[in-house]
Amino acid sequence: MARIVQPDAAGIAEAVDALRRGELIGLPTETVYGLAADATNDTAVRRIFSVKGRPETHPLIVHVAEAIELANLTTEVTPLTRALTQTFWPGPLTVIVRANQDVSRAVTGGRDTVAVRCPAHPAAHAVIHALGCPVAAPSANRFGAVSPTTATHVVVDLGNDVDIVLDGGECEIGLESTIIDCTSDSLEVLRPGAVTVEQLHTLTATLSDSSEQRVSDGTASESRAPGMMQSHYAPRARLVLHEPGDHFDTDGAPVLDFSGDLSTAAHTLYARLRALDASHIALAHVIVPPPGGLGQAIRDRLTKAAAGG
Known part of the structure; x- marks a missing residue:
């Protein structure tokens, strides 16, 4: 060990x-x-x-x-x-x-x-x-x-x-x-x-x-650079993504909100995804930040993480 x-x-x-x-x-x-x-x-x-x-x-x-x-x-x-x-x-x-x-x-x-x-x-x-x-x-x-x-x-x-x-x-x-x-x-x-x-x-x-506009989503060539796979950074839990302001029924599932302070959202993103798996959560709703700035990177990671569910 x-x-x-x-x-x-x-x-x-x-x-x-x-x-x-x-x-x-x-x-x-x-x-x-x-x-x-x-x-x-x-x-x-x-x-x-x-x-x-x-x-x-x-x-x-x-x-x-x-x-x-x-x-x-x-x-x-x-x-x-x-x-x-x-x-x-x-x-x-x-x-x-x-x-x-x-x-x-x-x-x-x-x-x-x-x-x-x-x-x-x-x-x-x-x-x-x-x-x-x-x-x-x-x-x-x-x-x-x-x-x-x-x-x-x-x-x-x-x-x-x-x-x-x-x-x-x-x-x-x-x-x-x-x-x-x-x-x-x-x-x-x-x-x-x-x-x-x-x-x-x-x-x-x-x-x-x-x-x-050429920020790649990995569809052109998934081996050009790290992190370009369509599914990546994925927890075992299924993630359902929502835009800020969306109305949705949680059905009792937890909600992770990354639409606030972007530095904090980035800093805690992976720890919060890991916590879902540690708690054996099967499904979680995720509010993504608006596009642009650091929000674009957070959206990229969450989109790929959700593709693995």
Whole structure:
């Protein structure tokens, strides 16, 4: 069973030693907890897919300690990509770029592109910096299930498959990162997150109004990037979604309202979905937030979660 370890100097050293031995660890980030492996160790990377039950064609996100390390993974850091990373890194933004020959195709799902993020959580930064190379780290849960936002969630889901989980507390944001395809002259948001389309518009006029409408629902290609499956983040409970102001009969089922403060809604979303399953709730009504801003990311997660019921 996995041990929960504090992210002090001794805990960081223990985590790094485990990664160097080719083991998997539970790694806190500001978005969700990751199932981390040395991204340069193909055997360890393939074990991520095995432990999660994740298709090997579904690419992983590579996490770096510093923005400058992006240049070690791609054939070109374009001015647009540089502007994005200078503005939003470290933070909840993943960029998809052309992978160079040094990036393992085990990480990219066989593609010639790689997804890269620089996390803001101090424990994640400390581990990656001390390891001296990037880590591959999808969410630390079974594929398609509800993401973990505490160390205990990781132990419950994957306790027999990881040795240690660094306890970084509750994830500050609580939703996976925004994913942007940066391989063309315009930006395409493949997965909405805490870095919003509105923020991207503020940064650059390259993201046109037409690009804003290309927030993928996964129907084009479910393996382009993490989180693009039509059913994902799903509890066992069936979720029935409602817009704010809708009138509906609950028939005694619980109601989860995510239409209020969006930061709080994002922060608590996965914990509340997990609580449904812990209480053996079969059906719940869910009030989604209005579209736009962080609400778009919350709607995306709830729509995919409801598709699994």
